[in-house]
Amino acid sequence: MTVPVQHLFMLAGVLFAIGACGFFLRRNVIIVLMCIELMLNAANLTFLAASRLHETADGPDPTGPVFALFVILVAAVEAAVGLALVIALYRRKQTASLAQVRELRG
Amino acid sequence: MEPASRVFYTLVTLASLLALGWGAFSAGAPGVSFALFAILTLGGGLMCIWERSVVRSAFSLMATFLGVAGLFLLLGADFLAMAQVLIYVGGILALILFGVMLSPPDLNERSLPRVLGGLAFAGGAAIWLGLRISASVTWATAEELPPMTSHAEEIGVGFLSPEQYVVPFELAAVLLTVALVAAVYIARRRSIDLFPEEDA
Numbered sequence: 001m002t003v004p005v006q007h008l009f010m011l012a013g014v015l016f017a018i019g020a021c022g023f024f025l026r027r028n029v030i031i032v033l034m035c036i037e038l039m040l041n042a043a044n045l046t047f048l049a050a051s052r053l054h055e056t057a058d059g060p061d062p063t064g065p066v067f068a069l070f071v072i073l074v075a076a077v078e079a080a081v082g083l084a085l086v087i088a089l090y091r092r093k094q095t096a097s098l099a100q101v102r103e104l105r106g
Numbered sequence: 107m108e109p110a111s112r113v114f115y116t117l118v119t120l121a122s123l124l125a126l127g128w129g130a131f132s133a134g135a136p137g138v139s140f141a142l143f144a145i146l147t148l149g150g151g152l153m154c155i156w157e158r159s160v161v162r163s164a165f166s167l168m169a170t171f172l173g174v175a176g177l178f179l180l181l182g183a184d185f186l187a188m189a190q191v192l193i194y195v196g197g198i199l200a201l202i203l204f205g206v207m208l209s210p211p212d213l214n215e216r217s218l219p220r221v222l223g224g225l226a227f228a229g230g231a232a233i234w235l236g237l238r239i240s241a242s243v244t245w246a247t248a249e250e251l252p253p254m255t256s257h258a259e260e261i262g263v264g265f266l267s268p269e270q271y272v273v274p275f276e277l278a279a280v281l282l283t284v285a286l287v288a289a290v291y292i293a294r295r296r297s298i299d300l301f302p303e304e305d306a
Binding site for chain 1: 136140151152154155167170174180181185197201202220223232235236240263264265282289295
């Protein structure tokens, strides 16, 4: 690969910005969850690119991939609990829109 | 297709063609593959936050996940790419699609101030991140890096050897169990009627 590793950092940054943008602007709970997944994917890309950048010739360093796997695990946990919350919310209020859930707003 | 969507997809297509041409011009075949995966990733992400229909958002999220898996392959992380496809596309996306069945489409969400605000936010964030990255990372090119090797064995050893990550690994297993039980608890019906009385 003759593409500089730094382009991956740029790409991950833009992906994170897209995810954060959707997270703040959309009102649908499920799309907000998807945007969290986008941001976690961007973090994973950064971990792996940094791991590639810090790799030495005398042996591959597993730290980046290991942390990326932990991030994937947290993403799976977050999706499971988040969708359970969506189901509970829908059962209670018949909506999936964050604009109509305002009980906890201070 | 409404005019705003037409403008949006035209812009995305133009940016994709530009990225493909630039990748081919600057780095040849690896540049083209990188550009393809980048288009898949960023285009999927943009479509995910643009589309009103949640189903379309979910399927464009699949494009993002596959693009990220391809980028992992380009980085030499074959095990991570496989795990990405298995867990994200096979697991999380299926879960999200089940959740999608519960939600109606948003019909009054895309107003001009929101779109402009989103554009300003994303542009500012991208510019800020780009400046920070280019200021903090040394611009080593790929020729100076060692050749790519598979990480699968090192990951397995790292997870299971006591001086590395075996405690976080076990904690992760506990977290997964607790979260799944909690998800079932949250999503259950409040009262399960085991013996429903018959209507007279």
